[in-house]
Amino acid sequence: MSTARTASPRTARAINDRIALELLVERGPLTATRLRELTGLSRPSVSDLLDRLGRSGLVEVVGEAGEERRGPNAKVYGLVGERAHVAALDVRTGGVAFTFADLTGATVGRGAVPVDGGADAVGSVLLALDDARREAGVPAFHTAVMGAPGLADPRTGALPPFGGLPDWHGELLAALREGMAAPVLLENEVNLAGIAEHRVGAVRDRDTFVLIWLGHGIGAAVVLDGALRRGASGGAGELGFLPVPGTGGLPSATDCDGGFHTQASSGAVCALARRHGLPAGAGDDAAAAEAVVRAAAEENAGAGAAFLDELAARVAVAIAGVAAVLDPGCVVLGGEVGRAGGAALAERVAARVRPLSPLATEVRASTVTGSPVLNGALLTALDAAREALFTSTV
Known part of the structure; x- marks a missing residue:
């Protein structure tokens, strides 16, 4: 015969305090x-x-409720924002963008610094961060999250060399961990975008989905049953290496050319646009691809429509492969190209996925405003800081 155990008064108080904090x-x-x-x-x-x-x-008391009743107005209680501050960093090949927030999630600072990869790349980023921190009146950070391309090893928290990415990314991570006197968490930037879409974007109603990042590079965030899946080495979602037809070759362990990257990266998108007679300009970067896709989606006719049709066919092949392995039920098109294509591209992709797979797969466009990577990094940093503070306090 088992005897039911009741929580001690101290445990009950801790549980109630945590519930109240989560509600706030x-x-x-x-x-x-x-x-x-x-x-x-x-x-x-x-x-x-x-x-x-x-x-x-x-x-703390943050105000009063304007209730129409006798007696004084009711006090309104909220989190003490100054109790802790967090930093979110989006590290790319050409620079770093960052955002600071207090414990309530209110943004208190932001900035960006271009990086040319020179000898003082890390120093210039650290200086910009420190200047912005002091200008925002932040004494120190409780937690920081750095989003970067490549493999964020979930076992070690390291950023191993991968795919020709700049060495200064790893050097910056080490410098932050040494000098910030706070936990600095590392996450793949596409995974952070997936977290943002789940929490504040296109898939708040889904616990299983895949975000496909279409930009300068190609990647994916895999969320199954509400949990982000990183893989054994942090490489889950490296769709740029996915072998697909039409590339004229195969990718290798060190080069994604010949994989899906060759079909859908910003350079491939710009080349496809020029072949359709669209003004893609001379550049092949994500900004150029974003501009030409947005223009085509807004016009949604003529050469622009034909361009979107062909791009959608390419993306659909990769999604059919993802669906065959994961059956996510929903795919979000993110990155500069996916966001720019919006519903016009997502609807075309969905129509081309249906005959390729027996598994029903909804296709949605990203809806996160601002930077999805910074949004996801900020949410992750706030989660970590609150967990640490709420647990230690209650």
Whole structure:
């Protein structure tokens, strides 16, 4: 015969405090009355937990509710933003963009610094970060998340050399970890974009999906049953290496030319646009591909429509392969090209996937505003900081 075990008063208080903190994260500032309604706790219990969280420095009175009733207005309680600050970094081949936020998620600073890959690349980034931190009035960071292309090894937290990416990426990671005196977490930049789409973008209603990044390079974020799947070495989603027909060759262990990269990278998109007589300019970077795809999607007729049709056919082949292995049910088109193509491209891709696969696969366009990578990095940093603070305090 088993005997039911009840939580000790201390454990119960810790559980209630954590529930209240999570509600303040999800819903923003709340009155004590609203906290009672959401938690089901008694008036004295809510009063006690607010007092405890106030003494811990996590919760404070942030205003008053304008309720029409007798007596004073109800106090509104919220997280103490100054309790901790986090940093999010989007590291690319040509530079670094960054955003700072307080514990509530409010942005307190941002910036970008171009990097030419010279000897002082890391120093210039560190200087820009420190200048921006001081200008924002941030004394120190609790947590930072760095998003970068390549393999973010989930076992070691390292950024091993991969695919000819700049050496300064790894050097920057090491310098941040040495000089920031705070946890610096590493994540693949496409995985961060996938996190953003799941939390604030196109797939908030899905726990299983794949985000395909179409930009200068090609990648994918795989989310299954609500969990980001990185693979054994962090390489899950390296779709640029996926062998596909029409490339005239095969990729190798060190070169994605001959794989899906050859069909859908920004250079391939620009070349395809020129073949259709579209003004793709002389560049082959992500900005050039984004511009020509956006123009074609807005016009959605004539040569632009034919260009989108052919691009969609290429993307559909890769999605059919992803569906055959993972059956995600939903694919989001992200990156500069996927976002620029919007519904015009997504609808074409969906139509071309259907005859290629027996598995129903919805295709959606990215809807995250701003930088998906920075959004995902910021969400990840805030999650880590809150988990550490909420656990240690309650």
